[in-house]
Amino acid sequence: MEKMGDTIPVRSGEELNVNRLEAFLQENIVEVPNERLEVQQFSIGYSNLTYQLKIGEWEAVLRRPPLGPVAPKAHDMNREHHILSSIHPYYQAAPEPILFSDDDSIVGAPFFLMERKHGIVIDSEFPKGIVPTVEKCRQLSNIMVNQLADLHSIPYEKTGLAEISKPEGFMERQVRGWISRYERAKTEEIKEVGPLIAYLQTNIPHYSQTSIIHYDYKINNAMFNHNVSEMVGLFDWEMATVGDPLADLGVAMSYWTEESDPEMVKVGLGQASITTLDGFMSRDEFIQAYATKSGLDVSNMDFYRTFGYFKLAVILQQIYYRYELAQTKDGRFAKLGQMVNSLITHAAQVAAKEA
Template identity: 60%
Template sequence: MSPKDTIPVRQGEELDLEFIENLIRQHVSGLSDDPLEIEQFFLGSSNLTYQLRIGDWEAVLRRPPHGPVAPKAHDMEREYKILKEINPHFPAAPKPYFFYQNEKEGKPFFVMERKRGVVLDSNMPEEIVLSEEKNREISEAMVDTLVQLHDIDYTKTKLKNMTKPEGFMERQVHGWINRYERSKTDDITGINELTRWMANNIPNTKESTVIHYDFKLNNAMFAKNDLTKLVGLFDWEMTTVGDPLADLGVAMSYWQESTDSELLKKGLGNEPITTRPGFMSRDEFIEAYAKKSGRDVTNMNFYQTFAYFKLAVICQQIYYRWKKGQTQDTRFSKLNHFVENLIEYALYSLDRKSY
């Protein structure tokens, strides 16, 4: 990540410095006598993520947000175990150091490797200059990375005992519909039509692979001296074994184009760089993935429809927490408008012809 990706820890989100340092020294050997320094990563609106530093040693701590959280969300132990299994086969996944149950606070956390590089986002370092040709190469690197991730033989890892590929899309569709109902705050036009269509058109999964399920450019890190070399991939909370096209659909829900609405492009903050000239369109990305993976993408309209709905529900859950006073972060106060826009895009994808 860039040198400016951290800030002083936000008020109300502090960690017990002495306790964390003692815990680190129990699990990590060879550390200097320097005191622990903690800063906070300012990106992200779900889990809380901190930079830890003792002398030259650096790491990252991830923990759930304060206040009530949705059932099964923010499972730190599961994410830790997934990284342990994936890192040996996919080095871009950070190496996890240790997990702590933290029964006292009820908010477990884990500590993992700190990667160094550049996150290509709207707030990236000013010295990074992107050309149309470079943007195309970055797009290709993202396609290649997704294909490589889906090529991991999960049967040779403990993921085969941690996941249940059978019936994955059935559980996903009905599960996210239920999550929406539990976090609903406003009436949205077309939502009943959308949920009925998804429930009645679930495709048969042809293949199950490891899926990241939050694959997007600002979860990726590139080498600073080679912006086509991906050195880190983050936020493995939703990772499982399931339909690889569901992973591709989620990736495309984050991959905005210049012709998208202003609300879609800026709903999660500043306009993403994928709208700049040279970046693949969503259709080009899907076609490149199909060519490199050999997978049939005929039913991608379903997976994109579901992906927009899934993203809408994630944002709705965050907005629900803000509206109920469970978080004071003002960034979330207008997420309801973004949720409505995502539902509109899901309905648009529903009507598209198959690829």
């Protein structure tokens, strides 16, 4: 699952017990007695820890929860493994899972292994050798739209996800659940939160469609072939479920930044996304292209966009809460509080325009 810059040496404090893991792999998966296990870490990401494993020609990706206490029901490795097992036969961009283990003695937490895909993952800039032309940016936009619509078109009833689906009342549960998560992880008072929560509670759509949703769909969770003409991988299925496809689209739009967005919304997590470059669809263009591809009514997207910004703010607030309590020492998290504030303010502004 190579990303920009591919892998890095494992960060201090996030090391795995290589000898124990190697013994587990040799016993359960691969037998290469004359080769040793090599471990590298994928650098992008704020949530689960993801590693590249290699023994000789064999390779895989290992995912485990972050260090320290985590939010209830979050970072469920068995659930993510089950989701990939259900989706991969219908959606080839989803990595093929290899195994799940709940033996904490191997890497310190439950974990799962999945196939190691190869290609490029683009975040804030194109890799060397690819010129970011207007045409290339438009092509990437279309790929992202089409792949999301294709995911939503999979008949979830035929997959293993039917057993964990509760279509009735999905958005009510989501709004209630993410408000509750925010309240548990709150570290300061933000004046826009009250009106924003009131808007979300009083404007929940009475009807929603049902499909498989990724729920963390963004360009740096995707992998493309080397001429950026095809998506060959889609990662981070931790939040995937069966629910309202427009909620998935709204979350995707919370990541799809534009040049005119507030500065902190664009760069709060680092450099601005490539979606701010000329040629990329605007959010409105993306939404309309999705409507054309999927046939769904997108007239209520302001609500879903507002919810998407709030959901992202809560995710970052949960991480920042752990940082404030010194449950994680990753310096990248120090400014997440500012990003949360900016996202909530921006969400409240979107809601105010709709109200």
